[in-house]
Amino acid sequence: MIDGLIFDKDGTLFDFRISWGQWAAGFIASVATGPEHAARLGRSIGFDPQTQAFAPDSPVIAATAADIAAALAPHLPGRTVADLTAMIDETAGSAPMSEAVPLLPLLTALRAQGLKLGLATNDSEVPARQHLAAHGITDCFDFIAGYDSGHGAKPGPGMCLAFAGGLGLDPARVAMVGDSRHDLEAGRAAGMRTVAVLTGVAGQADLAPHADVVLPDIGAIPDWLSSLRS
Template sequence: MIDGIIFDKDGTLFDFRASWGGWARHLLRDLARDAEHAREMGAAIGFDVESGQFAPDSPVIAATAADIAACLLPHMTGRSHAEVMAEINARAAVAAMAPSVPLRPLLGVLKARGLRVGLATNDTEAPARAHLAAHDITEFFDFVAGYDSGYGAKPGPGMCAAFAKRFGFDPARVVMVGDSRHDLEAGRAAGMRTVAVLTGVAGSEELAPHADAVLADIGGLPAWLDGLQAA
């Protein structure tokens, strides 16, 4: 019933808070003139520097590096949008990602079922590939796309549609797995099934209306797929 699975990255493959809270704190403190300036810039991107927590509507959760840079730019006199975006991307590529579950075993199980596996992230493609490589899981991915790969950003369906088209799949036989409404809306717009996971910032009450299933994390996917097959 399912030919392929396309994953979001941040908040899905990798636990969002554990991966990006420290990164955002260090980024802002390094860019800021002082502690008050860091707090001001944090507020601009929905991040509390002291607690390390993201607001539910933080652009860091689902927006692109270009969007994040645009939020910071009014607070950074003398810096261009391109400069700020380049700094965000460079720092993102070396960010320490915390896997939401042990990834190699899970991805191995999915590949053993004959599934094609893809990645669709609103990060840029180069940092996304760096994160996969850092966790030795690149080999499991048949398709990797960032918002700069030519298919557009989520919630647009471009990356999801390109994955299905690459392998000639009926989108109805592909699953989009993500932790945000942007992910689920992208999958639905591409005609795919959607599965939400709770390893991001959004809760089940926000995600459930846009998903065929809500799982604690991606470790529940094999059992969910078994349920589809049994049905």
């Protein structure tokens, strides 16, 4: 019933709070002129540098590097959105990603079932590939796209449709797996099943109306697939 899975990256493959809290705190510290300025920059992107907590509507959660840069730019005179986007991409590639579950054995097992695997992230493609390579899982994916890969950003369906079309899959037999409404809306717009996971910032109540199933993390996917077959 399912021939392919396309995953979001941040909050899905990797635990969002652990991974991106450290990066956001470090990035703000590198451009802020002092604690008050750092707090103001944090508020502009829905982030508290002291607690490393994200607001539910933080652009860091599901938006693009350019969106984050646009939110920061008014508070950083002399820096352009283009400059800040480049800085975000450069530093994001070395962000310390924390696996939501052990990824290599899970992805290897899914591929062994004959499933095609894709990645669709609103991160830029270059740092996304750096994160996958750092965890030794690049070769697990048949398709990798960021918002700047030419297929558009989520919640648009472009990346999902490019995955299905490029691999000859029927979108109705593909599941989009993500931790945000952007992910789930992209999957539904592409005609795919939608699987929500709770390793991001959004809770079950936020995600359930947009998902066919809500799982604690991607480690529960094999059992979900087995339930579909039975």
